[in-house]
Amino acid sequence: xxTQVVIMAGGIGSRFWPLSTPEYPKQFxxxxxxxxxxxxxxxxxxxxxxxxxxxxVVTNAAYVDIVRKQLPDMPASHIxxxxxxxxxxxxxxxxxxxxxxxxxESNVVVTPADAVVMNPEExxxxxxxxxxxxxxxxxxxxxxxxxxxxxxxxxxxxxxxxLSDDGEIESVEAFKEKPDHITAEKYLADGGYLWNAGIFVxxxxxxxxxxxxxxxxxxxxxxxxxxDADVQSVFPNCEKISIDYAVMEPAxxxxxxxxxPADFGWSDLGNWASLHDKLSHDTDGNGAVxxxxxxxxxxxxxxxxxxxxxxxxxxxxxxxxxxxxxILVCRRSEEQRxxxxxxx
Amino acid sequence: xxTQVVIMAGGIGSRFWPLSTPEYPKQFxxxxxxxxxxxxxxxxxxxxxxxxxxxxVVTNAAYVDIVRKQLPDMPASHIxxxxxxxxxxxxxxxxxxxxxxxxxESNVVVTPADAVVMNPEExxxxxxxxxxxxxxxxxxxxxxxxxxxxxxxxxxxxxxxxLSDDGEIESVEAFKEKPDHITAEKYLADGGYLWNAGIFVxxxxxxxxxxxxxxxxxxxxxxxxxxDADVQSVFPNCEKISIDYAVMEPAxxxxxxxxxPADFGWSDLGNWASLHDKLSHDTDGNGAVxxxxxxxxxxxxxxxxxxxxxxxxxxxxxxxxxxxxxILVCRRSEEQRxxxxxxx
Numbered sequence: 001x002x003t004q005v006v007i008m009a010g011g012i013g014s015r016f017w018p019l020s021t022p023e024y025p026k027q028f029x030x031x032x033x034x035x036x037x038x039x040x041x042x043x044x045x046x047x048x049x050x051x052x053x054x055x056x057v058v059t060n061a062a063y064v065d066i067v068r069k070q071l072p073d074m075p076a077s078h079i080x081x082x083x084x085x086x087x088x089x090x091x092x093x094x095x096x097x098x099x100x101x102x103x104x105e106s107n108v109v110v111t112p113a114d115a116v117v118m119n120p121e122e123x124x125x126x127x128x129x130x131x132x133x134x135x136x137x138x139x140x141x142x143x144x145x146x147x148x149x150x151x152x153x154x155x156x157x158x159x160x161x162x163l164s165d166d167g168e169i170e171s172v173e174a175f176k177e178k179p180d181h182i183t184a185e186k187y188l189a190d191g192g193y194l195w196n197a198g199i200f201v202x203x204x205x206x207x208x209x210x211x212x213x214x215x216x217x218x219x220x221x222x223x224x225x226x227x228d229a230d231v232q233s234v235f236p237n238c239e240k241i242s243i244d245y246a247v248m249e250p251a252x253x254x255x256x257x258x259x260x261p262a263d264f265g266w267s268d269l270g271n272w273a274s275l276h277d278k279l280s281h282d283t284d285g286n287g288a289v290x291x292x293x294x295x296x297x298x299x300x301x302x303x304x305x306x307x308x309x310x311x312x313x314x315x316x317x318x319x320x321x322x323x324x325x326x327i328l329v330c331r332r333s334e335e336q337r338x339x340x341x342x343x344x
Numbered sequence: 345x346x347t348q349v350v351i352m353a354g355g356i357g358s359r360f361w362p363l364s365t366p367e368y369p370k371q372f373x374x375x376x377x378x379x380x381x382x383x384x385x386x387x388x389x390x391x392x393x394x395x396x397x398x399x400x401v402v403t404n405a406a407y408v409d410i411v412r413k414q415l416p417d418m419p420a421s422h423i424x425x426x427x428x429x430x431x432x433x434x435x436x437x438x439x440x441x442x443x444x445x446x447x448x449e450s451n452v453v454v455t456p457a458d459a460v461v462m463n464p465e466e467x468x469x470x471x472x473x474x475x476x477x478x479x480x481x482x483x484x485x486x487x488x489x490x491x492x493x494x495x496x497x498x499x500x501x502x503x504x505x506x507l508s509d510d511g512e513i514e515s516v517e518a519f520k521e522k523p524d525h526i527t528a529e530k531y532l533a534d535g536g537y538l539w540n541a542g543i544f545v546x547x548x549x550x551x552x553x554x555x556x557x558x559x560x561x562x563x564x565x566x567x568x569x570x571x572d573a574d575v576q577s578v579f580p581n582c583e584k585i586s587i588d589y590a591v592m593e594p595a596x597x598x599x600x601x602x603x604x605p606a607d608f609g610w611s612d613l614g615n616w617a618s619l620h621d622k623l624s625h626d627t628d629g630n631g632a633v634x635x636x637x638x639x640x641x642x643x644x645x646x647x648x649x650x651x652x653x654x655x656x657x658x659x660x661x662x663x664x665x666x667x668x669x670x671i672l673v674c675r676r677s678e679e680q681r682x683x684x685x686x687x688x
Binding site: 018293304306307308309312314315318320326329330334337341342 | 362637639648650651652653654655656657658659662664666668669670671672673674675678681685686688
């Protein structure tokens with residue numbers, strides 16, 4: 001079986017305004033200040049898992065040029081341009097149907113474009129384990145992150161039993177929605193719960209059959225998408241639904257979903273707090289990307305890679321960001337209001 | 345006598361970084377957000393005092409193109425390009441010697457390019473009064489601003505007696521350096537002290553004779569500056585001295601300096617506090633220029649005319665400024681450190 005990697009890169013990252021905008025969202029930004037954008041880092045961490053010609057990117061039509069520029073080695077025909085955002089189920093279905101057409105005996109990894117992994121070597125080991133499993137079994141594997149804190153921003157996976165003859169893989173009993181804090185603490189104490197990272201591994205037969213079973217309308221939409229014109233007319237009318245609701249939950253209820261618990265320093269970089277967490281800090285707890293000069297500042301997170309020079313004095317626990325001529329200065333405690341700020 | 349206006353526009357405005365930079369200093373910035381730069385406002389307030397062909401600008405050679413662009417009606421030959429900054433005495437002497445050459449029977453107003461006047465009508469009345477006086481008398485007139493607070497950032501003029509037959513003009517007893525706070529309070533209580541605004545009125549015979557008398561070396565330097573090549577070789581070696589030390593103080597000691605007390609809403613815009621003072625405020629005491637959106641901010645002064653959009657949340661008494669890709673956020677109480685911030 002050939003391994004294929006599908007990168008979902010259609011998000012708009014509104015919580016990172018002005019760093020991330022609908023015109024140029026965060027997966028295309030060097031958000032960590034390391035010289036590589038998030039989608040480039042995502043490709044990098046699959047180096048060795050499969051060759052570049054087996055990578056696929058599903059993104060909004062508006063971002064195709066950015067993808068081409070940032071991933072020049074990506075085959076142009078593997079950049080799938082969504083005419084409209086329809087959530088993850090149609091996105092994943094499209095990529096998998098295209099792969100089925102090109103190489104039906106494929107083993108597939110699906111990943112978001114905007115997460116970070118601090119230990120790519122361990123990441124590859126886990127992915128290769130999962131691929132080995134799905135090459136032999138007709139099952140879905142989701143990568144489960146061992147939780148390090150009672151996080152309320154992620155969905156959880158409740159594990160079942162360990163498979164005696166397949167190393168680290170465990171069965172999934174159920175998926176759990178984002179919990180409140182008390183529930184998250186219970187999950188952490190219980191030890192049998194993992195974060196759902198949205199990284200899936202399966203073979204093409206398994207996933208296409210699963211979609212035919214649980215979302216027959218979506219499957220028949222996919223069968224109708226033979227030409228570009230078909231895509232333009234069919235895709236925008238696909239049901240807007242996540243892969244979790246469309247496939248993972250019903251499949252888990254039938255005992256067909258497994259998880260590979262993992263600990264490779266994963267973060268979804270979903271908010272400024274998680275970015276602050278991943279940046280290296282000065283002695284006052286500030287994390288900064290750009291030509292940033294700080295005086296009497298503490299626990300700030302600053303991102304202004306395009307700015308010539310930024311001088312900040314006397315700020316405690318603020319977010320400061322500049323991109324494309326827009327500037328944000330905001331208390332870290334108020335970061336949930338940033339989307340509102342960007343729209344007013 | 346023809347009236348001529350000399351605008352001194354060679355400063356670098358380092359206290360307003362990043363709004364003002366050595367490449368593009370504050371006199372060329374629309375610092376009040378009114379659609380006109382400070383040098384344009386300076387020209388505007390002399391409308392009617394004399395025609396445009398009688399305006400002169402003395403500035404650094406680096407700023408000549410900016411002056412031409414901002415004052416397209418200014419005669420090109422009246423833009424004097426200093427090859428080096430030598431303080432105000434050589435600057436004023438050069439302009440006055442050039443005027444003497446072109447129109448020896450001139451009556452002259454010398455003004456900085458970067459002050460603001462809130463009541464230009466009253467300004468013109470005062471200037472015309474002073475010009476009428478110097479057209480008849482061989483004296484120097486300096487405009488004295490009636491103090492509204494015990495300001496320690498300005499020099500003061502100690503008034504002598506009022507001239508019975510010349511309206512509002514008074515004799516000057518002495519110039520006083522920037523005082524400490526207690527002295528400034530005494531000056532204010534005394535009532536006989538005015539702020540020295542650096543606006544001078546005299547006829548060409550008076551000022552050239554005064555420079556010949558008090559600074560004969562500077563006068564002979566001026567006599568040697570016949571060609572551009574002369575300017576390049578002579579001007580950079582002129583003594584670096586202010587007009588106050590070179591002429592005003594010795595002339596005042598001999599009773600040859602007069603002042604016109606005035607109250608036309610003058611400010612030298614020398615720091616962010618004075619800019620905050622001159623901007624209109626929202627109900628929370630913020631003054632802002634640009635597309636600025638404020639949430640829970642108080643008593644801030646914000647200038648970011650070039651930025652696409654600025655969102656500030658939770659700032660109390662801060663300076664926020666952006667220009668040319670550089671950004672400053674700094675407590676208002678720390679504004680004396682801005683020059684240091686800009687250089688590090």
